[in-house]
Amino acid sequence: MQEAPVSFKLRADRALADPTLKIAIDRTTGTAERKRAVAMTQFPQFEAARERGKRIKNHVIANLDHYLLEFERNAIASGAKVHWASTAEEASQIVVALCKQANAKRVTRVKSMLGEEIGLPHALDEAGIERVETDLAEHIVQLGGDRPSHIVWPSMHRTREQVSEMFKRAHRVPHQEETIEAMVASARRELRDKFLSADVSISGANFLIADTGATCTVTNEGNAELTTTPPRVHIVTAGIEKLVPSTEHAFLMLRLLVRSATGADVTQYTTFHCGPKQAGDRDGPEEFHIVLVDNGRTRMLADPALKEMLRCLRCGACMNHCVVFRQLGGHVYGGTYPGPMGAVLTPVFDGLEQSRDLAHACTMNGKCQEVCPVAIPIPTLLRGWRDRSWREGLEPAAARFGLGIHTFVASRPRLYRLGTAIAIKVMRLFSRGGLVRGMPGLGAWTKYREFPAPAKRSFMAMYKDSEGKR
Amino acid sequence: MSARETILNAVRAGLDSRKVDAEAARREADALLQDLDAIRPKLPAGALVDAFIARVTSPKVAATAERIKDITELPAAVRRYLDAHDLPPHVALQPAAVLEDLDWVALETRDGVKPDDVVGIGIARWGIAETGSLVFHSGPETPILANFLPLHHIVMVRERSILAFLDDYAVAVAGQRPPRNVNLITGASGTTDIEGSLVLGAHGPAHLHVVIVENDIHGDIDADKSTPGASS
Numbered sequence: 001m002q003e004a005p006v007s008f009k010l011r012a013d014r015a016l017a018d019p020t021l022k023i024a025i026d027r028t029t030g031t032a033e034r035k036r037a038v039a040m041t042q043f044p045q046f047e048a049a050r051e052r053g054k055r056i057k058n059h060v061i062a063n064l065d066h067y068l069l070e071f072e073r074n075a076i077a078s079g080a081k082v083h084w085a086s087t088a089e090e091a092s093q094i095v096v097a098l099c100k101q102a103n104a105k106r107v108t109r110v111k112s113m114l115g116e117e118i119g120l121p122h123a124l125d126e127a128g129i130e131r132v133e134t135d136l137a138e139h140i141v142q143l144g145g146d147r148p149s150h151i152v153w154p155s156m157h158r159t160r161e162q163v164s165e166m167f168k169r170a171h172r173v174p175h176q177e178e179t180i181e182a183m184v185a186s187a188r189r190e191l192r193d194k195f196l197s198a199d200v201s202i203s204g205a206n207f208l209i210a211d212t213g214a215t216c217t218v219t220n221e222g223n224a225e226l227t228t229t230p231p232r233v234h235i236v237t238a239g240i241e242k243l244v245p246s247t248e249h250a251f252l253m254l255r256l257l258v259r260s261a262t263g264a265d266v267t268q269y270t271t272f273h274c275g276p277k278q279a280g281d282r283d284g285p286e287e288f289h290i291v292l293v294d295n296g297r298t299r300m301l302a303d304p305a306l307k308e309m310l311r312c313l314r315c316g317a318c319m320n321h322c323v324v325f326r327q328l329g330g331h332v333y334g335g336t337y338p339g340p341m342g343a344v345l346t347p348v349f350d351g352l353e354q355s356r357d358l359a360h361a362c363t364m365n366g367k368c369q370e371v372c373p374v375a376i377p378i379p380t381l382l383r384g385w386r387d388r389s390w391r392e393g394l395e396p397a398a399a400r401f402g403l404g405i406h407t408f409v410a411s412r413p414r415l416y417r418l419g420t421a422i423a424i425k426v427m428r429l430f431s432r433g434g435l436v437r438g439m440p441g442l443g444a445w446t447k448y449r450e451f452p453a454p455a456k457r458s459f460m461a462m463y464k465d466s467e468g469k470r
Numbered sequence: 471m472s473a474r475e476t477i478l479n480a481v482r483a484g485l486d487s488r489k490v491d492a493e494a495a496r497r498e499a500d501a502l503l504q505d506l507d508a509i510r511p512k513l514p515a516g517a518l519v520d521a522f523i524a525r526v527t528s529p530k531v532a533a534t535a536e537r538i539k540d541i542t543e544l545p546a547a548v549r550r551y552l553d554a555h556d557l558p559p560h561v562a563l564q565p566a567a568v569l570e571d572l573d574w575v576a577l578e579t580r581d582g583v584k585p586d587d588v589v590g591i592g593i594a595r596w597g598i599a600e601t602g603s604l605v606f607h608s609g610p611e612t613p614i615l616a617n618f619l620p621l622h623h624i625v626m627v628r629e630r631s632i633l634a635f636l637d638d639y640a641v642a643v644a645g646q647r648p649p650r651n652v653n654l655i656t657g658a659s660g661t662t663d664i665e666g667s668l669v670l671g672a673h674g675p676a677h678l679h680v681v682i683v684e685n686d687i688h689g690d691i692d693a694d695k696s697t698p699g700a701s702s
Contacts, residue, residue: 031662032666042511049509063495064485066490067495084472155664188672193585214648220662225614229615245499247643248640252509255509269674271652274650278649283614299480301480302480
């Protein structure tokens with residue numbers, strides 16, 4: 001999905017100027033970071049498990065055609081219908097066609113990032129099908145008419161006060177008390193009969209199990225099972241990289257995924273879906289469809305600079321620990337996936353020209369790679385995009401010009417030293433209490449930032465002095 | 471060319487058109503499951519059932535648990551739970567013969583769970599000590615909605631079907647035809663979607679009570695359903 005054509009810088013400016021957004025982001029990412037840290041101290045095997053998880057995903061990727069075919073064979077044997085989609089449009093068209101075929105008036109949806117990636121909410125709305133988001137956060141996003149800002153907590157950009165107001169406007173029997181408990185109860189009341197009266201349910205998958213043909217989802221609210229059980233048709237959309245060889249492999253990956261996402265050891269609900277209702281079953285859908293989606297994944301596979309990203313489990317740890325994300329929130333990134341992982345993925349989906357700023361919105365502090373449960377070298381991949389953007393001439397003329405000057409000066413030592421000597425003097429002139437908070441020509445930079453005043457003399461000058469003293 | 475062919479061809483091109491040897495892939499996948507103790511958490515020393523109960527009642531799972539000697543004591547245990555929570559004496563039973571055959575004395579029971587039921591009683595096939603999870607397989611005696619509709623979920627599990635690790639469950643069912651749904655349930659439903667603060671009872675049950683039965687139970691849930699053959 002594309003944002004309105006507002007530049008990344010403008011979006012970032014707006015986010016930084018929004019005082020409630022920062023509070024909302026801090027409340028959720030701060031908790032997530034603390035809980036993950038505790039989970040890690042209780043799981044000293046994490047490093048070894050992460051190495052194994054990385055190898056499992058690499059093994060699947062190296063044998064992807066084999067596992068796709070094995071999964072398809074077993075899914076069909078279980079009674080599922082398997083569909084393939086090369087692009088986002090193809091995928092959402094398949095889902096909409098299945099809904100129309102089922103004469104669906106009301107469709108319930110379980111949160112799925114792939115669903116967002118292929119533009120499913122929009123496609124269903126366009127087709128005039130009533131779409132009910134059942135995940136609490138997605139329900140908030142739907143009421144607010146905006147987009148998810150985090151892959152685990154899609155409505156983290158909303159404060160409780162904002163949520164309260166939305167629920168009071170939209171719910172039939174809204175909460176009376178101003179507590180989060182009362183708001184959750186209000187959503188429970190509002191959504192329950194919609195679960196039971198939908199014609200089609202749509203969900204995603206955290207894993208596709210090759211040797212059983214099952215899909216696996218992890219959730220906490222219980223909305224997923226309430227959503228996918230009553231309707232006559234259940235549709236799963238999943239990226240082709242979600243495969244694992246067996247249920248046992250899935251459990252190894254689950255230990256990594258959940259701890260990294262929320263700091264819990266396991267989610268409240270881990271559910272495996274395998275085919276439609278079986279003989280004798282008391283409930284469940286008559287039809288079970290799985291849509292396998294490529295949408296750029298095979299391009300990533302063929303590209304050594306992006307292949308490692310196919311390991312991504314979509315846990316969100318990289319964004320929770322990213323200093324840039326924690327200042328800006330998710331919407332600024334403009335794509336389906338925000339934060340560091342989004343900065344790698346969005347250029348794949350939307351093109352580098354549209355999204356080249358994302359790779360620059362990174363301090364290269366390496367925190368994302370450090371917390372990634374499958375050790376994806378995200379900074380290296382981002383550097384790859386920066387490199388490509390430069391080579392393809394996508395960097396703006398001002399940046400090229402500035403870097404040109406820098407190259408000219410930096411390769412002439414005497415000129416460079418003269419330049420730094422002047423810069424030091426000027427910067428110290430504008431420093432207060434050891435910090436530069438504003439300086440002519442640097443207004444845009446110092447608006448939301450400050451930097452330490454430089455030392456009195458440059459390193460080279462001091463080095464020369466100490467050499468002389470020897 | 472169909473999307474299927476396009477995708478598979480693109481995958482093969484991305485993998486330098488190397489032909490996958492299915493047998494070699496299987497060996498490699500198996501090797502990745504070796505030495506599990508190095509990559510999973512340790513269980514506390516002692517009996518499995520104690521580890522399971524400790525886990526279920528820990529803040530991480532935040533459920534309650536009790537042990538009974540024999541399944542015939544279940545109605546009394548349920549009664550105690552209802553009294554302690556000031557709940558009316560109506561319960562919905564998962565339609566499993568082992569539950570229906572019990573003498574529920576003064577309790578009003580109903581077969582099957584309705585959307586607004588307050589208390590539902592179920593039976594899990596396995597418990598998992600590592601995570602405090604309960605495992606359900608959908609089937610004639612196990613409707614999936616019964617696990618999600620009631621506000622209070624009371625679940626019975628046999629002591630002998632408590633497994634140590636998640637992996638042990640995967641091993642226990644390997645090679646069998648999977649049910650439509652497998653639910654691993656760990657605690658009551660919850661959400662942290664509003665400002666990251668945890669609220670229980672999001673869409674599913676708000677309370678989970680686990681009853682562990684020491685003696686063996688005669689009769690199994692959906693006993694004859696599993697047939698080998700789905701795995702390849």
